[in-house]
Amino acid sequence: MHYAKKVLIITFLLCITIFIISPFLMIIVTSFARGWFGTQWMPQEWTFDWYQWAFQVANIGAILKNSIIIAVLAIAMSLFIGMATAWAIARRPVPGKEILFSIILLPRMIPPITYALGISNIFYKLNLIDTYLGVSLAHVTLCLPFGILILSSTFEGLDQRIIEAAQVCGASRWRTFFHVILPLVMPGILAAIIFTFTTSYNEFTLTIMTYGPHTVTLPVKTYLAIGDGYWEVASAISTILLIPSLIVLIIIQRLLKPEKIVGGFKGV
Amino acid sequence: MKKITKQSLVTFSLLSPGLLAIGCLFFYPLFIIIKNSLAFEEEHIFYHYIKFLSSSNGLYVIGLTCLLAFGATFLSICLSILLILILRRKPIGHNFFKTLVLAPITIPGLICALGLLLFWDKNGWMNLIIQGIINRPIQVNYTIPGLLIFYTWLFFPYTFLITFSQVESLDKSIEEAAEVVGANRMQVLRYILLPLAKPGLLAGSIITFMLCFGAFSVPLICGGDYRPLSVSIYTTSAIYNRWDEGSAMAVIMALIQIFFLISYIRIMKRAR
Numbered sequence: 346m347h348y349a350k351k352v353l354i355i356t357f358l359l360c361i362t363i364f365i366i367s368p369f370l371m372i373i374v375t376s377f378a379r380g381w382f383g384t385q386w387m388p389q390e391w392t393f394d395w396y397q398w399a400f401q402v403a404n405i406g407a408i409l410k411n412s413i414i415i416a417v418l419a420i421a422m423s424l425f426i427g428m429a430t431a432w433a434i435a436r437r438p439v440p441g442k443e444i445l446f447s448i449i450l451l452p453r454m455i456p457p458i459t460y461a462l463g464i465s466n467i468f469y470k471l472n473l474i475d476t477y478l479g480v481s482l483a484h485v486t487l488c489l490p491f492g493i494l495i496l497s498s499t500f501e502g503l504d505q506r507i508i509e510a511a512q513v514c515g516a517s518r519w520r521t522f523f524h525v526i527l528p529l530v531m532p533g534i535l536a537a538i539i540f541t542f543t544t545s546y547n548e549f550t551l552t553i554m555t556y557g558p559h560t561v562t563l564p565v566k567t568y569l570a571i572g573d574g575y576w577e578v579a580s581a582i583s584t585i586l587l588i589p590s591l592i593v594l595i596i597i598q599r600l601l602k603p604e605k606i607v608g609g610f611k612g613v
Numbered sequence: 614m615k616k617i618t619k620q621s622l623v624t625f626s627l628l629s630p631g632l633l634a635i636g637c638l639f640f641y642p643l644f645i646i647i648k649n650s651l652a653f654e655e656e657h658i659f660y661h662y663i664k665f666l667s668s669s670n671g672l673y674v675i676g677l678t679c680l681l682a683f684g685a686t687f688l689s690i691c692l693s694i695l696l697i698l699i700l701r702r703k704p705i706g707h708n709f710f711k712t713l714v715l716a717p718i719t720i721p722g723l724i725c726a727l728g729l730l731l732f733w734d735k736n737g738w739m740n741l742i743i744q745g746i747i748n749r750p751i752q753v754n755y756t757i758p759g760l761l762i763f764y765t766w767l768f769f770p771y772t773f774l775i776t777f778s779q780v781e782s783l784d785k786s787i788e789e790a791a792e793v794v795g796a797n798r799m800q801v802l803r804y805i806l807l808p809l810a811k812p813g814l815l816a817g818s819i820i821t822f823m824l825c826f827g828a829f830s831v832p833l834i835c836g837g838d839y840r841p842l843s844v845s846i847y848t849t850s851a852i853y854n855r856w857d858e859g860s861a862m863a864v865i866m867a868l869i870q871i872f873f874l875i876s877y878i879r880i881m882k883r884a885r
Contacts, residue, residue, distance in 0.1 A: 354699050358710065361696065364766070365713055367738055368728025369720070375731055384741060430631025437624045449631065452639045455870055456827025458843045459863040462850055463642025466649070486638040493631055547721035550829045550843075554851065564723045564830075571727060571834055580731070583724040590720045597719070598712045 376580035395581040412562040418481035419545040423488040431496035453490045457550040465554040475557020483551040488541040499533025543593050650860035661861035678841040682825040685764035689821045693773040697780055714770040722830040729763045730754055755837030763835055768824045772817035779813025811884050819877045842866045
């Protein structure tokens with residue numbers, strides 16, 4: 346009875362694993378397959394043609410560059426804006442903190458497509474459509490709440506006693522900031538960078554309302570390739586897109602333990 | 614007194630960049646949408662709202678969106694509870710499994726959609742397995758059950774991860790105490806585990822629900838003729854170029870979402 350149950354549990358977990366992994370495996374296999382029709386488990390012929398297509402015809406190199414420039418701009422703006430606000434929320438007496446926090450998180454609670462219409466309307470008037478600045482500003486709408494959320498929980502975890510101890514030992518304000526506060530909050534800032542990067546890199550809804558021929562990002566290109574019916578090329582592009590996502594996945598699992606995100610010193 | 618004003622000025626200037634950004638990038642666009650959705654030239658200012666809500670298509674689209682969101686949330690809750698009951702006992706590979714469920718969260722929705730379409734296609738691996746059992750392929754892509762499966766696949770990790778972290782932090786001795794006083798397994802689940810896991814389950818499922826309700830890339834690619842609100846808004850405004858109607862639909866969608874959000878928060882408060 347006990348043995349049978351164990352087998353049942355393992356089978357169930359295995360099924361769920363297959364259920365989750367298979368779509369990705371299928372994308373990878375399709376991107377290398379030639380003439381994979383009908384009821385076959387694996388293609389008869391393997392090829393690199395679709396990758397060649399992706400680089401030569403679909404111009405993936407330039408698109409990857411676009412995606413990364415936009416993501417870096419979005420991260421820089423979100424953290425630059427978010428840092429001060431997160432500090433104020435975490436460490437200063439702010440009246441109505443909860444309401445303020447829910448206002449900041451509102452863009453993540455309401456479907457992006459609803460305000461994406463308004464953003465594209467405004468950006469048309471400001472000539473921001475099809476510029477790096479425009480697309481990354483649109484991304485900031487989603488990245489900023491995430492950034493503020495992570496950063497404020499990091500700053501909250503900072504122990505006031507450590508800062509006071511540094512000051513008692515004679516450290517100046519700048520020295521305290523660079524040598525005490527910054528090293529302590531670095532894991533949180535890294536976490537914020539990683540999460541804003543994934544948000545911007547994967548963002549599709551706001552991008553499709555603000556992109557143009559010069560600012561096609563990888564998700565938009567994948568969508569266009571699927572829409573045109575080039576599933577093999579779309580699979581090749583997706584496989585390329587998968588690599589950074591997998592790296593982020595490993596980083597989250599390995600390096601970012603939740604206790605590290607909250608400053609590490611809360612219980613001193 | 615002077616010091617207090619100076620302090621609050623510093624706080625305000627620290628807060629202002631974030632609030633300004635949210636105001637310009639979120640509230641102002643929302644205001645523009647509301648302004649666009651109102652029909653100043655027509656006989657009635659809410660002309661576009663009335664037109665959408667009184668058409669059979671409008672109600673169908675709203676119904677479809679709610680059906681998909683509620684259905685997928687329900688399926689996610691069931692799947693999460695089942696998985697948590699198994700993984701709680703820490704079987705072999707449970708850590709690997711926790712990483713695995715992060716995949717649908719970190720990987721772009723569009724890639725997931727493509728993979729799901731390929732996997733559930735008539736020639737896909739899933740149908741090869743099904744054909745081995747019932748001898749004929751079944752159509753999953755571009756159907757409502759298909760969309761429900763895709764939504765669940767994409768969004769159940771949120772419910773699962775949040776509930777799991779709550780269950781993991783529970784005191785094991787409570788369960789043991791229940792077993793000692795003679796509760797059987799079902800009773801422990803029904804009267805001890807589920808009530809204790811309820812806050813996590815509610816918090817997780819609200820995220821799943823909100824994401825299902827607003828899902829855009831997946832129904833855009835995998836929906837076929839079934840177009841929930843998000844896709845309808847996009848096609849009406851960006852493709853058919855009827856921005857005023859699209860804006861009215863966007864406002865309706867935002868209002869429905871806020872309504873569900875508020876009711877959910879109320880339920881959550883009562884559950885605590």
